[in-house]
Amino acid sequence: MRKATKGSRCAVRRGEVDLASYAALDNVWRSLGLAAPARRALVDAKILTLAALSRRTRASVSGLHGMGPSALKVLEREMRRKGVAFGTATR
Numbered sequence: 001m002r003k004a005t006k007g008s009r010c011a012v013r014r015g016e017v018d019l020a021s022y023a024a025l026d027n028v029w030r031s032l033g034l035a036a037p038a039r040r041a042l043v044d045a046k047i048l049t050l051a052a053l054s055r056r057t058r059a060s061v062s063g064l065h066g067m068g069p070s071a072l073k074v075l076e077r078e079m080r081r082k083g084v085a086f087g088t089a090t091r
Contacts, residue, residue: 032074037066050084058086 011017017040026039028049034042041064047053053061053075062072079085 032078034071034074035068038068038071041066050079050082053079053086054084055087057089059089061086 022036022040022043025043025048026034029039029042042048042053042061045056045061045064047056047061058072061067061075
């Protein structure tokens with residue numbers, strides 16, 4: 001367990017996030033080797049599978065707090081491998 005850090009702006013560092021709750025939900029993302037911030041971003045957005053990811057636009061996923069360029073590359077690589085693509089924006 002991580003020691004809480006006073007004065008941090010990060011809820012994880014302040015000890016306000018139950019990391020065990022993420023472990024039960026982020027199995028798909030963990031198996032791809034995504035970093036913890038990206039996994040938490042996907043779980044927080046209720047994106048738990050590639051199918052759920054395909055219902056989102058690339059822009060909306062890249063805008064999630066914790067989702068960086070490396071994580072997007074990993075996701076896009078796996079999506080191509082599985083024949084899945086990001087959704088398109090609708091109005």
